[in-house]
Amino acid sequence: MNYQDERQFANKISQVLNRGTDNLGPEVRAKLQAAHQEALAHQKNHVAGLSLAGVGQFTSDVLLPQVRKLAALLALAVGVVGAYYWNSFQQAAENEEIDSALLADELPINAYLDHGFSSWLEHSSQSSPE
Amino acid sequence: MARHGSDRGNSLATRIELSEFLTGIERRSFKQAMFAVQNEDQALDIVQDAMLKLAEKYGDKPAEELPMLFQRILQNTIRDFYRRQKVRSLWTTLLSSFTPADDEDGDPLETLQTHEGSNIATPHASLEQAQVLAVIEKEIKKLPPRQREAFLMRYWEDMDIAETAAAMGCTEGSVKTHCSRATHALATALKTKGIEL
Numbered sequence: 001m002n003y004q005d006e007r008q009f010a011n012k013i014s015q016v017l018n019r020g021t022d023n024l025g026p027e028v029r030a031k032l033q034a035a036h037q038e039a040l041a042h043q044k045n046h047v048a049g050l051s052l053a054g055v056g057q058f059t060s061d062v063l064l065p066q067v068r069k070l071a072a073l074l075a076l077a078v079g080v081v082g083a084y085y086w087n088s089f090q091q092a093a094e095n096e097e098i099d100s101a102l103l104a105d106e107l108p109i110n111a112y113l114d115h116g117f118s119s120w121l122e123h124s125s126q127s128s129p130e
Numbered sequence: 131m132a133r134h135g136s137d138r139g140n141s142l143a144t145r146i147e148l149s150e151f152l153t154g155i156e157r158r159s160f161k162q163a164m165f166a167v168q169n170e171d172q173a174l175d176i177v178q179d180a181m182l183k184l185a186e187k188y189g190d191k192p193a194e195e196l197p198m199l200f201q202r203i204l205q206n207t208i209r210d211f212y213r214r215q216k217v218r219s220l221w222t223t224l225l226s227s228f229t230p231a232d233d234e235d236g237d238p239l240e241t242l243q244t245h246e247g248s249n250i251a252t253p254h255a256s257l258e259q260a261q262v263l264a265v266i267e268k269e270i271k272k273l274p275p276r277q278r279e280a281f282l283m284r285y286w287e288d289m290d291i292a293e294t295a296a297a298m299g300c301t302e303g304s305v306k307t308h309c310s311r312a313t314h315a316l317a318t319a320l321k322t323k324g325i326e327l
Contacts (some may be wrong), residue, residue, distance in 0.1 A: 001312060001313070001317065006309070006310060006314075009287065009313055009317055009327065010281065010284075010285035010309075010313055013266060013285065013286075013316060013327065014285050014286045016259075016262055016327070017161065017263075017264050017266065017267070017270075017286055018159075018286075019259060019263055020161060020263050020267060021157035021158055021160075021161055022156055022158070023260075023263075028170065028174065029157075031152075031174050031178075032156045032157065032174070032177065033156075035148070035156070035174070035177060035179060035182070036152045036153065036156055038178070038182060039148075039152060039178075039181035039182050039184065039186075040145060040148060040149055040152070040179075041183060042182055042185045042186045042189070043145060043148055043185045043186075043189035043191070044185065044186055044187060044188070044189035044190045045147075045190060050167075052239050077309035078141050096250035098183045105194055109259075117242065130275040
C-alpha cells in the first residue's frame with residue numbers, strides 16, 4: 001500500500017467514522033452542548049492589547065520588547081567600554097608614577113628588585129647615544 | 131472531515147470562532163475519547179475538561195492554532211485518565227481477581243443489535259453501514275494509543291503532519307510511521323473480516 005492508497009483508505013475510514021458521530025444519543029449531545037457553553041463562559045480574553053488601541057497597542061506589543069532589547073544591549077556596550085577605559089586610566093596612572101619617579105631619580109627599592117625593570121634599564125641605556 | 135482554520139491570519143479567536151470550533155470538534159473528540167477510555171461518562175468528562183482548559187488557557191490564541199492546541203490538551207487529558215485508571219485498577223486487582231476484562235475478542239457484529247440497533251430504521255443498507263462502523267470503531271479501539279492518536283488527528287481531524295507532530299510532542303517522522311502502521315493494521319483487520327470500503 002503506497003502513500004496514495006493509504007490516504008485514500010484513511011479517507012474512507014474517516015467518512016465512516018463521521019457517520020458514527022451522527023448516531024450519538026440526545027443525552028450525550030446535551031452534555032456536549034453544556035460543556036461547550038461552559039467552556040465559552042470561561043474563554044480567556046486577550047487583556048493586554050485590547051485595552052489599548054492604535055498607537056498604544058503598537059507601542060506595547062511591538063516597540064516595548066524592541067526597546068527593552070536595545071536598552072540591554074546599550075547597557076552591555078557601555079559597561080564594556082567603561083571597563084576598558086577604567087583599565088587604561090589605571091595603567092596610565094601607574095606609568096605616570098614610574099615616569100615621574102625615574103625623572104626625579106626617586107625610584108622605590110622595589111623597582112630595582114624587578115628583573116624586568118633592570119634589563120629594560122640596561123637595554124635603554126645601551127641603546128641611548130650617550 | 132472539517133478544517134477549523136481562520137482566514138484572518140494570526141488574529142485572535144473571537145467568541146464566535148471558538149464556539150464554531152467547539153461545535154465542529156465536540157462530537158469527534160467525544161468519539162476519540164470513547165475509543166481511548168471506552169466509557170461514555172468518562173469520555174464526556176474528558177471532553178468537558180479539554181474544552182474548558184482550551185477556553186481558559188488558550189481562548190486568546192489565534193483561531194488556526196486551536197485544533198492543534200485542543201488535540202494536545204485532549205490527548206494529555208486522556209493520558210491523565212490512564213494514569214488514574216492504572217492506580218485504581220491496581221487496587222481493584224488486589225481486591226478481586228474477577229474484574230471483568232474488556233471484551234477484546236468478542237465480535238462486534240454479535241452485540242450490534244443492542245449497541246446500534248435502536249437508532250436504525252431497518253433498511254439493509256443502514257444495517258450494513260452500522261455493522262461496518264461498529265467493526266471499524268472496534269478496530270480503532272484496538273490500535274496502540276499513539277497509532278490511534280496519529281491516525282485520528284491526521285486523517286479524521288485533517289491536521290497536517292507538522293500540526294499532528296506538535297500536538298503529539300513527537301517528530302514528523304514518527305507521525306508518518308504511526309499513521310502508516312495504523313492504516314495497515316486497519317486494512318488488514320477489515321480484509322480479514324471481508325469488509326471492503
